[in-house]
Each structure stands twice: as structure tokens, then as C-alpha cells.
Amino acid sequence: MQLTHINEQGQAAMVDVADKAVTVREARAQACVEMSPQTLRLISQNQLKKGDVLAVARIAGIQAAxxxxxxxxxxxxxSLSKVAVDFELDTQGSKVWVFSYCKLAGQTGVEMEALTAASVASLTIIDMCKAVDQDMCISHLCVTHKSGGRRGVYQRDNVGKHYE
Structure with missing residues (x-):
């Protein structure tokens, strides 16, 4: 397999997508923010001084994409036609799962946009909660699904959660 962002001289280069077909392309990504049970409780009860953590993280993820x-x-x-960011609170594991979805009709995929949305939403959760919990950690950042384009459908199995 050859790297697509390297030219003949071995230099970084943007891929030319001009000759690619326009298709509907979708991608889903996820991340997990691990935290203390107390922090998760504050998020779920909307009791943090900075405000509604999940609402702000959702907007941050959409903007980031x-x-x-x-x-x-x-x-x-x-030119994204759809970006969504959603959350699942895991009280057993003391985690917030972050799920992103990006869609467009275009000549290149949206995996990086989905990953960026999930990662920035996760970073926003940490930013809004760091005053009460300095031990938070982001894990499980990955693309869970993609479709459209020459390579077709990709579905990742055996990761933390799946967003449908």
C-alpha cells in the first residue's frame, strides 16, 4: 500500500481529487472521556459552574468538523451537509462516550472531520470539567464507520461503543 499524501519526491502533498466521482460520503467516529464518578454526576445534573457541558461540547465538535x-x-x-455530535453517559464505567457523524456529497471522505468533531468535543468536556477533575483521560478515538467513495463501506468492530 502506498501513502497518498506523499509525492514522487517523498514530500508531503495534498491529494488531487478533481477526477474522483462525487458520491455521498459518511463517517462516524467515537471517543471516550474517562472521569471520576463525581464529575460524571455533576455533568449529568448540569451543576458545573461553566454551564451545560454537553451542549457546549456538542457545538464545539460541530464547529471543529x-x-x-x-x-x-x-x-x-x-462543504459538509450534516454534522452531529451525541453523547452517552456510562455511569458504571464513569465515562462520557462521544459520537460524531459527518456527511456530504463530494469527492473525498469525511473521516477526518468525524474524528476532529469527536476529539474536540472530548477536549471541551475536559476543559469544562478540569477545575473539579484533573485526572480525566480521552481514549478510544477512532473511526467506527465510513461509506462512499472508491473503497466502499468500512465498519470497525470490537471497539468501546457503536453509534447508530
Whole structure:
């Protein structure tokens, strides 16, 4: 397998997608923010001084997906038709699962946008809760599903959670 972002001289290069077919492309990603039970309780009861943690994290994730090309040098600027960020509170494991979904009709995939949304939403949760919990940790950041394009459907199995 050959890397697509390297030119003949071995230098980083943006992939030319001009000749690719326009198809509907979708991607889902996830991340997990591990925290203390007390912090999870404060989030679930909306009792943190900075405000509604999940509402702010949702907006941050959506904004981040739209700014992916500004953050990751070789990503194409995309006209996303849909971005969604959702959460699941895991009281048993003291975790917040973050799930993102991105969609467009275009010539390149949206996996990086989905990953960016999930990661920035997770970072926002940490930012809003760090005053009460400095031991939070982000894990399980990965693409869980993608469709559209030349390679077709990809579905990751055996990861923490699956967003449908």
C-alpha cells in the first residue's frame, strides 16, 4: 500500500481529487472521556459552574468538523451537509462516550472531520470539567464507520461503543 499524501519526491502533498466521482460520503467516529464518578454526576445534573457541558461540547465538535482543513494541513476544505455530535453517559464505567457523524456529497471522505468533531468535543468536556477533575483521560478515538467513495463501506468492530 502506498501513502497518498506523499509525492514522487517523498514530500508531503495534498491529494488531487478533481477526477474522483462525487458520491455521498459518511463517517462516524467515537471517543471516550474517562472521569471520576463525581464529575460524571455533576455533568449529568448540569451543576458545573461553566454551564451545560454537553451542549457546549456538542457545538464545539460541530464547529471543529467544519474547521478540519484549517487544523490538519493536507485535508481538503469540505462543504459538509450534516454534522452531529451525541453523547452517552456510562455511569458504571464513569465515562462520557462521544459520537460524531459527518456527511456530504463530494469527492473525498469525511473521516477526518468525524474524528476532529469527536476529539474536540472530548477536549471541551475536559476543559469544562478540569477545575473539579484533573485526572480525566480521552481514549478510544477512532473511526467506527465510513461509506462512499472508491473503497466502499468500512465498519470497525470490537471497539468501546457503536453509534447508530
Amino acid at each position: 467544519k474547521k478540519t482543513a484549517d487544523l490538519i494541513p493536507l485535508c481538503h476544505p469540505l
